[in-house]
Amino acid sequence: MAEAGGAEEISIVEVEPIQGRDLIFIEGFPDVGLVGAIASSYLVDRLEMREVGYIDAEFLPPLISVRNEQIKELIRIYHKNNIVAIVSDIPIPPHMIRPLSQSIVNWIKRKNGKLLISVSGIPEPNRLDIERPEVYVLGNKPEITEMLIKLNGVNRFKDGFIAGIKGMLLREAVRAELDAAIILAQAHYNYPDPGAAGQIVSYLSKILGVEVDVKPLFESAEELRLKLRDLMMRTDQVMRGIQKSRELELPPVYL
Amino acid sequence: MEEWRRSVWRRVLDEFRMVEAEVSRMEDELFRLMREAEERSGCMTPLYNLYESGDEVRLTADLPGASKEEIGLIAGEDYFRVEAPCRSPLRGGEGRRYVLHLRLPAKIDPKSVRARYKDGVLEVVAKKKVAGYRIKID
Incomplete structure (x- = not known):
């Protein structure tokens, strides 16, 4: 099945049709500290989720990745039980952000998805002094935030900016009346941050009602950071094009 | 939307993409050169x-796989130099080194430099050198 996304041809292809009720979609496109990318890939790996599809678009770079002699799409879709994860090997080019977020939201809406969760990092200049990064949540309507805040140890995301595809997905979801949320952990802005991803994974596992051991993630953190240096560099370049640094600022208040 | 407006929009969008493609081409060239040199x-x-910021110059560098004892840090008046072996089993593996030589945006007092290495990140903070006359404000 393919989704035609306006000016930009975007196809969301289910090689194996994704079926099920109350599907929860998790998206981990690379941005701040690669927190979303690390957390979503780790979840896919630990839950042994099945690769069931991919997202392709006219203006994605002509690339494939090869892993273990297997040809992989750049943006892949995984599925297990009621969880669907979208994992990407590249940061989303700025001009693709709007059409892609529209396509994803439309697709989830058609699948009668229950919730779309974006996973990301919140840039924290004092990250070095923080042992356990705090987790922040924001729903696209108050009921969603209330539901997510019930779990202990998380904070509300009160004021700030959310740049890039995570912000656009939240906005498109509001417009399409799809329940959506973003979960963020304090992270290094442009260093891969498995520690922050670990906090997200343990929080997500509670929401999803699955058991995930995060210890291996912390143990292999240094190696992971080295492996992800290239992706972080590329992502940093893209983040500059979408005013990601605004996330360090507060929206103007006049009263 | 009217037809003419749509076509103008389309052209603006195409222009945008061309600029973006050009920037991305230049960035890619930079990555390639850096990678090859490495x-x-x-x-x-x-x-x-x-x-x-204010009267400080601050550097952080991500050095996963290094160790505190093996990091060599030299601070000059207008540069920092960081060298460290990278103990990682990855690509090429042993024998790889981190090297970072940076010219600073302002002169610093090398004696004021403080550094720490935590969770794989090196942080170096130096006070800016202040030389000048104090002026009375009328």
Whole structure:
């Protein structure tokens, strides 16, 4: 099945049709500290989720990745039980952000998805002094935030900016009346941050009602950071094009 | 939307994409040159942030797989140099080194430099050198 996304041809292809009720979609496109990318890939790996599809678009770079002699799409879709994860090997080019977020939201809406969760990092200049990064949540309507805040140890995301595809997905979801949320952990802005991803994974596992051991993630953190240096560099370049640094600022208040 | 407006919009969008493609081409060239230099010399440039704020110059560098004892840090009046072996089993593996040589945006007092290495990140803070006359405000 393919989704035609306006000016930009975007196809969301289910090689194996994704079926099920109350599907929860998790998206981990690379941005701040690669927190979303690390957390979503780790979840896919630990839950042994099945690769069931991919997202392709006219203006994605002509690339494939090869892993273990297997040809992989750049943006892949995984599925297990009621969880669907979208994992990407590249940061989303700025001009693709709007059409892609529209396509994803439309697709989830058609699948009668229950919730779309974006996973990301919140840039924290004092990250070095923080042992356990705090987790922040924001729903696209108050009921969603209330539901997510019930779990202990998380904070509300009160004021700030959310740049890039995570912000656009939240906005498109509001417009399409799809329940959506973003979960963020304090992270290094442009260093891969498995520690922050670990906090997200343990929080997500509670929401999803699955058991995930995060210890291996912390143990292999240094190696992971080295492996992800290239992706972080590329992502940093893209983040500059979408005013990601605004996330360090507060929206103007006049009263 | 009217037809003419749509076509103008389309053209603006195409223009945008061309600029973006050009920028991305230049960036890619930069990555390639950096990568090639790294492969040839066995030295990796770590990810880093350098900025000056108030009377300080602050550097952080991501050095996963290094150790505190093996990091060599030299501070001059207008540069920082960081060298460290990278103990990682990855690509090329042993024998790789981190090397970062940075010219600073302002002169510093090398004696004021403080550094720490925590969770794989090196942080270096230096006080700016202040030389000048104090002026009375009328």
